Amino acid sequence: MSRTFDTSSPTTTSTDEAKIHYLFQLADNALIMGQRLCEWTGVAPELEIDLALCNIALDHLGQANAWYEYLVEIYPQATDVDQLAFCRDEHQYYNITLVELPNGDFAQTIAKMALFSIFNYYLHDALRQCSDARIAAIAARSYKEIQYHRRYASNWLLRLGDGTDISHERMQKALDIVWDHAFEAFTPSPADHIMHQQGIAPDLEQIKALWEDEVHQLLHKATLSIPDTGFTGYRAKSDGVHTEHMGYLLAEMQYMQRRYPNLQW
Amino acid sequence: MTKEEILDILQQIKDPEIPNLSVIELGMIRDVELSAPNAVIVRFTPTYSGCPATTLIKMEILQRLKEAGVEHIEIVEQLSPPWTTESFSPQALEKLRQAGIAPPHPHHKRGEDPPALGIPCPYCESTDTKLLSAFGTTACKALYQCTTCGQPFDYFKCH
Numbered sequence: 001m002s003r004t005f006d007t008s009s010p011t012t013t014s015t016d017e018a019k020i021h022y023l024f025q026l027a028d029n030a031l032i033m034g035q036r037l038c039e040w041t042g043v044a045p046e047l048e049i050d051l052a053l054c055n056i057a058l059d060h061l062g063q064a065n066a067w068y069e070y071l072v073e074i075y076p077q078a079t080d081v082d083q084l085a086f087c088r089d090e091h092q093y094y095n096i097t098l099v100e101l102p103n104g105d106f107a108q109t110i111a112k113m114a115l116f117s118i119f120n121y122y123l124h125d126a127l128r129q130c131s132d133a134r135i136a137a138i139a140a141r142s143y144k145e146i147q148y149h150r151r152y153a154s155n156w157l158l159r160l161g162d163g164t165d166i167s168h169e170r171m172q173k174a175l176d177i178v179w180d181h182a183f184e185a186f187t188p189s190p191a192d193h194i195m196h197q198q199g200i201a202p203d204l205e206q207i208k209a210l211w212e213d214e215v216h217q218l219l220h221k222a223t224l225s226i227p228d229t230g231f232t233g234y235r236a237k238s239d240g241v242h243t244e245h246m247g248y249l250l251a252e253m254q255y256m257q258r259r260y261p262n263l264q265w
Numbered sequence: 266m267t268k269e270e271i272l273d274i275l276q277q278i279k280d281p282e283i284p285n286l287s288v289i290e291l292g293m294i295r296d297v298e299l300s301a302p303n304a305v306i307v308r309f310t311p312t313y314s315g316c317p318a319t320t321l322i323k324m325e326i327l328q329r330l331k332e333a334g335v336e337h338i339e340i341v342e343q344l345s346p347p348w349t350t351e352s353f354s355p356q357a358l359e360k361l362r363q364a365g366i367a368p369p370h371p372h373h374k375r376g377e378d379p380p381a382l383g384i385p386c387p388y389c390e391s392t393d394t395k396l397l398s399a400f401g402t403t404a405c406k407a408l409y410q411c412t413t414c415g416q417p418f419d420y421f422k423c424h
Binding site: 048051052055056057058059060061062063065066133134136137138140141142144145147148151152155 | 315317344345346347348404
């Protein structure tokens with residue numbers, strides 16, 4: 001069984017390719033978000049936060065697993081879930097850059113999680129009603145879990161933003177750091193575009209409107225200001241062009257499968 | 266082998282994280298079909314996406330049915346409709362309580378945070394309890410503490 005991952009000779013039509021790319025977007029967002037949250041295990045500010053972040057990480061890894069399982073069935077180059085998760089190179093991952101950003105302090109993790117899970121919530125709400133039965137089924141199950149992630153992150157963002165002077169300052173700083181990266185979610189990749197035409201993916205403009213409405217209200221309630229949007233041209237989702245953080249994340253995440261190919265627990 | 270015998274075997278398989286409830290009582294078995302003599306299809310619905318017990322439970326289903334002499338076993342994962350705590354039987358709710366886990370509460374709306382107060386303590390039945398964390402020992406549970414008897418306890422979230 002080949003453990004390397006070769007995407008140089010696509011054998012599928014463009015609609016099939018778009019679907020595969022789209023599933024990678026969903027799977028990689030979940031995998032990388034989960035991997036980052038796992039880094040909090042044992043070092044979170046409180047035991048309850050530790051438990052919550054581990055549970056949320058596990059939800060994401062489970063969701064990633066479900067998407068990769070679907071990919072293994074429809075993508076000729078895929079052999080198994082582990083190969084997809086651990087044996088691709090950096091440019092073959094199509095998550096948005098927001099999820100690969102370092103955890104930073106707790107405020108930065110909450111900023112990332114809030115912006116991502118509110119997007120994820122509306123995305124999965126749409127996908128669970130889409131015409132692809134398998135995508136709809138995975139999205140329906142994930143949606144239930146994402147509801148918890150969204151509320152958890154929103155509650156903390158509110159508490160820290162509308163907390164003490166120090167917590168407010170740190171929450172604002174964290175938002176400023178991650179803000180621009182969230183907009184990559186709303187810039188359609190070619191796969192987003194084709195899947196929308198196929199009636200599977202939602203219109204990202206609509207998702208963005210829902211997201212902005214909720215995020216702006218949340219920030220207002222938390223007495224935080226909406227950061228100015230700067231650079232929004234990130235292209236990890238469409239072209240696999242990542243931030244400098246991704247390579248380090250993969251080096252750690254892929255270590256076991258790279259060092260001991262075909263390793264099984 | 267009859268369908269009833271297969272169900273009897275599955276009734277013996279417990280969730281490793283809730284050891285007094287079987288996979289049937291938890292609503293994880295959607296259906297069992299005898300496709301041929303000695304060939305069984307089990308329609309299985311996993312709970313949470315990341316539930317680490319899923320793999321273990323599947324292995325146990327294979328092993329137990331094999332030991333009982335079933336030659337061909339197919340476990341089909343059925344994701345839709347998604348698993349829900351609404352399919353718990355009254356017996357299952359009572360068994361949860363006996364295991365020290367407060368069962369899903371009717372006032373807790375699915376998809377909402379567990380209530381901050383008032384989930385009955387499975388040890389002393391007091392409703393003077395408070396939520397410590399919406400995320401407990403596993404993804405499916407929240408952590409509470411009883412103010413009357415002092416005991417911390419798990420609450421099975423409505424899902």
